[in-house]
Amino acid sequence: MTSTTAIATARPAARTPRLRILPGIGITGQIAFWTVIAVALLAAIGPMFVQVDPNAVDLEYAYYPPSPWYPLGADASGRDILSRLIVGSRTALLGPLAVVTMATFLGTLLGLVAVWFGGWVDATIVRVIDAIFAFPGILVAILATALFGPGLLAATIALAIAYTPYIARIVRSAALRERNLPYISALQVQGRHGFAISARHILPNVSGLIVANATLCFGLALIDLAALSFIGFGVQPPTADWGAMVGGGMSGILQGEPGEALAASLLIVITVAAVNTLGDRLVQRSENRA
Amino acid sequence: MTALLTVEDLTVDLKVGDEMRTVLKQVSFSVGEGQTVGLVGESGSGKSMTVRAVSRLLPEGAAVTGSVRFGDRDVLDLRGDALRRYRASDVAMVFQDARAHTNPVRRIGDFLTEAMILNGKTGRRQAEATAVELLEAVGVHDAERRMRQYPHELSGGLLQRVMIAASVAARPRLILADEPTTALDVTTQAEVMAILKRMQQEYGMAMLFITHDLELAGSICDETVVLYAGEVVEQQRSAQLHRDPLHPYTAALVQARPDIHRRSERLLSVPGHPTTAYEAPAGCAFAPRCRFAQDRCRAEKPALEALDAAGLSRCLRADELRGALLAPVEAAADPVPATGLAAGPADEEATR
Numbered sequence: 041m042t043s044t045t046a047i048a049t050a051r052p053a054a055r056t057p058r059l060r061i062l063p064g065i066g067i068t069g070q071i072a073f074w075t076v077i078a079v080a081l082l083a084a085i086g087p088m089f090v091q092v093d094p095n096a097v098d099l100e101y102a103y104y105p106p107s108p109w110y111p112l113g114a115d116a117s118g119r120d121i122l123s124r125l126i127v128g129s130r131t132a133l134l135g136p137l138a139v140v141t142m143a144t145f146l147g148t149l150l151g152l153v154a155v156w157f158g159g160w161v162d163a164t165i166v167r168v169i170d171a172i173f174a175f176p177g178i179l180v181a182i183l184a185t186a187l188f189g190p191g192l193l194a195a196t197i198a199l200a201i202a203y204t205p206y207i208a209r210i211v212r213s214a215a216l217r218e219r220n221l222p223y224i225s226a227l228q229v230q231g232r233h234g235f236a237i238s239a240r241h242i243l244p245n246v247s248g249l250i251v252a253n254a255t256l257c258f259g260l261a262l263i264d265l266a267a268l269s270f271i272g273f274g275v276q277p278p279t280a281d282w283g284a285m286v287g288g289g290m291s292g293i294l295q296g297e298p299g300e301a302l303a304a305s306l307l308i309v310i311t312v313a314a315v316n317t318l319g320d321r322l323v324q325r326s327e328n329r330a
Numbered sequence: 331m332t333a334l335l336t337v338e339d340l341t342v343d344l345k346v347g348d349e350m351r352t353v354l355k356q357v358s359f360s361v362g363e364g365q366t367v368g369l370v371g372e373s374g375s376g377k378s379m380t381v382r383a384v385s386r387l388l389p390e391g392a393a394v395t396g397s398v399r400f401g402d403r404d405v406l407d408l409r410g411d412a413l414r415r416y417r418a419s420d421v422a423m424v425f426q427d428a429r430a431h432t433n434p435v436r437r438i439g440d441f442l443t444e445a446m447i448l449n450g451k452t453g454r455r456q457a458e459a460t461a462v463e464l465l466e467a468v469g470v471h472d473a474e475r476r477m478r479q480y481p482h483e484l485s486g487g488l489l490q491r492v493m494i495a496a497s498v499a500a501r502p503r504l505i506l507a508d509e510p511t512t513a514l515d516v517t518t519q520a521e522v523m524a525i526l527k528r529m530q531q532e533y534g535m536a537m538l539f540i541t542h543d544l545e546l547a548g549s550i551c552d553e554t555v556v557l558y559a560g561e562v563v564e565q566q567r568s569a570q571l572h573r574d575p576l577h578p579y580t581a582a583l584v585q586a587r588p589d590i591h592r593r594s595e596r597l598l599s600v601p602g603h604p605t606t607a608y609e610a611p612a613g614c615a616f617a618p619r620c621r622f623a624q625d626r627c628r629a630e631k632p633a634l635e636a637l638d639a640a641g642l643s644r645c646l647r648a649d650e651l652r653g654a655l656l657a658p659v660e661a662a663a664d665p666v667p668a669t670g671l672a673a674g675p676a677d678e679e680a681t682r
Binding site: 158159221222223225226227228229230231232233236240241244245 | 385387390414415416417418419421422423425427430431432433434435436444445448496497500
């Protein structure tokens with residue numbers, strides 16, 4: 041199994057060496073990787089090229105078909121769909137990024153602490169993680185928006201907490217394996233502090249797996265946040281956001297104008313598919329190396 | 331000579347599944363300042379566990395009684411910062427498998443300098459210079475280049491030298507060497523041993539040296555402690571160990587080593603198989619394998635007793651057997667003929 045993948049990935053490596061920034065993730069992984077880069081660039085520099093105010097309402101141009109002025113047409117309020125997609129990519133991607141950053145930080149911390157101290161500390165952390173794990177992320181996020189009012193902030197924090205167990209579990213199991221290796225006792229017997237060993241030796245040696253799983257969580261968080269915006273608990277109008285655009289475009293579908301909802305959904309699907317594929321490949325890669 | 335390390339009545343039980351298994355039974359010995367003490371025994375005799383108790387590396391759930399004293403401190407009571415200080419500056423450990431005991435993704439230089447830099451006493455440059463000096467002191471040529479290499483780029487012997495360099499870096503007062511040369515080939519073994527011994531003398535460190543090589547223990551240790559089934563069975567000056575063993579087990583080990591001046595069809599071995607502490611019989615633990623064993627050996631537990639000034643022996647017949655332990659094996663009545671001493675068709679059948 042491992043050897044066949046190794047052969048499959050080794051061949052294109054020889055043919056296209058210049059494209060290989062990340063070796064060992066296969067051709068599909070490469071496509072996913074570059075798609076993610078493209079989407080990230082869209083969010084990073086895309087809005088600089090947007091000439092039209094994405095929030096400018098002009099009801100005369102409602103559902104205006106694609107044309108040189110409106111490359112992808114206009115929505116129900118006559119707003120330019122393309123500029124809304126480009127500007128909306130920032131909210132659509134920054135939300136999950138914040139979720140994943142917080143969840144990864146918290147999860148890594150919990151996982152490493154659990155492994156280093158072991159005993160009752162480990163047992164407590166595992167129980168808490170299991171308890172949080174029992175709640176679906178989206179449910180926690182809806183609960184948070186119900187308590188603190190709709191908006192991206194409450195939903196992001198709630199999702200970050202909901203995703204922490206994913207990362208914490210993976211970090212814990214990988215770090216546990218690492219901690220039981222003899223070189224860790226060698227460091228211990230040199231009188232190193234547990235924090236130094238965890239941060240300087242265990243963490244770097246499990247970081248590949250952490251990054252890979254954080255990538256997977258990014259895709260899931262993007263869907264959750266888009267879904268929240270879709271049902272109206274996340275990003276609030278008139279701010280442009282992919283999830284919110286799918287929701288806003290719903291009425292258009294009924295009127296035979298599916299452009300807005302379709303375009304926004306397509307971007308969500310492409311991004312999530314690319315991110316998940318990349319994450320999958322990264323997990324495989326770090327497992328092959330371990 | 332003042333005692334630097336004193337181990338007294340050290341008993342260790344390890345948790346295996348749901349039961350506690352004894353691996354060490356009331357082990358006592360001491361290591362004086364600058365002294366080298368050898369800890370000899372077969373696999374499972376408890377020698378590694380003894381060192382792990384001294385370095386406080388016993389696995390979780392281990393039950394330890396007795397005492398380990400370093401100077402005036404009780405090692406088993408050390409916690410937090412005190413434990414870290416003890417490990418960082420008082421004892422150092424050299425492991426059997428250097429490769430497994432180094433982080434494979436860190437360069438040799440990082441491995442050597444990390445502790446110095448983290449302790450905050452030296453800057454990176456100073457630490458690197460010190461590390462290069464240390465590497466040169468343990469006979470690593472081209473030290474500057476080695477500093478930038480990863481553990482997998484170094485041979486076993488070279489890596490073990492790096493380990494020795496790392497362990498003496500903090501100028502500890504005691505080195506715990508857990509079979510430091512077992513994983514190396516014979517020529518490298520001799521070199522590494524010489525380096526370890528030289529570093530020890532240069533820095534005036536004491537050493538607790540674990541080995542299953544009686545010969546090696548005899549040549550580098552001042553005092554040798556022989557462990558069998560988690561108990562000390564003999565302790566005496568290493569120089570005497572080969573000529574005048576005090577315990578039948580030691581005698582059997584001495585006789586088992588090949589002698590270049592003697593021709594023999596088959597190398598002698600100690601009959602039977604090694605016993606661990608928890609499965610040891612009621613009487614003397616060595617009785618089932620002992621060619622001098624009598625009925626009372628199987629019934630009565632011998633105590634570790636002093637034999638005049640020579641040393642200690644845990645044998646009921648130690649006094650009467652003194653000097654006769656090395657009698658040729660062929661002449662003695664063999665209690666268990668089919669377990670390795672006598673070659674025959676039955677034996678070959680058994681090993682097949």
